[in-house]
Amino acid sequence: MSAVSTRRIPHTPPPSFEGVAGELAVGTCGRGSGCPSPRTYLADGRRICWHRRAPDGWRLAIDAELTSQPVPPSLGIRVATTSPSEFWPAWTRTEVVCKLLDVPVLVWLTRHGLHSEPAAVRLHTVVTADGLVVTVGARPV
Numbered sequence: 001m002s003a004v005s006t007r008r009i010p011h012t013p014p015p016s017f018e019g020v021a022g023e024l025a026v027g028t029c030g031r032g033s034g035c036p037s038p039r040t041y042l043a044d045g046r047r048i049c050w051h052r053r054a055p056d057g058w059r060l061a062i063d064a065e066l067t068s069q070p071v072p073p074s075l076g077i078r079v080a081t082t083s084p085s086e087f088w089p090a091w092t093r094t095e096v097v098c099k100l101l102d103v104p105v106l107v108w109l110t111r112h113g114l115h116s117e118p119a120a121v122r123l124h125t126v127v128t129a130d131g132l133v134v135t136v137g138a139r140p141v
């Protein structure tokens, strides 16, 4: 018997990623821990909020890293790269996939590696002039 997809069709189209850069609050969100937006923390402690409301039927997530960080050796061995410019964009995309699917990232890496992106997940990555790589993503729920 073949598997049947039980994924619901979203009521609204996928969110556009246009204008995302203007929706990112890097250490500047004044709403404190009550901010309802998807958010993540950088290695230097700054919080980044993605000030976007999820469209009906979609779940949103964000991950970000400092592009200047060295690749942690334990992860570099797993994914066979020590290049920060290769690693961090792929890492943030993987982190967003895992947040959207509720899968621990190390479990995902073991099963799928660093460059596997499910078709149902939409991702958008931005590298900013001030040294951040930010990935935002959405998936139907």
Ligand SMILES: [Zn+2]
Pocket: 025, 029, 030, 031, 035, 036, 037, 049, 050, 051
């Ligand atoms: Zn916020």
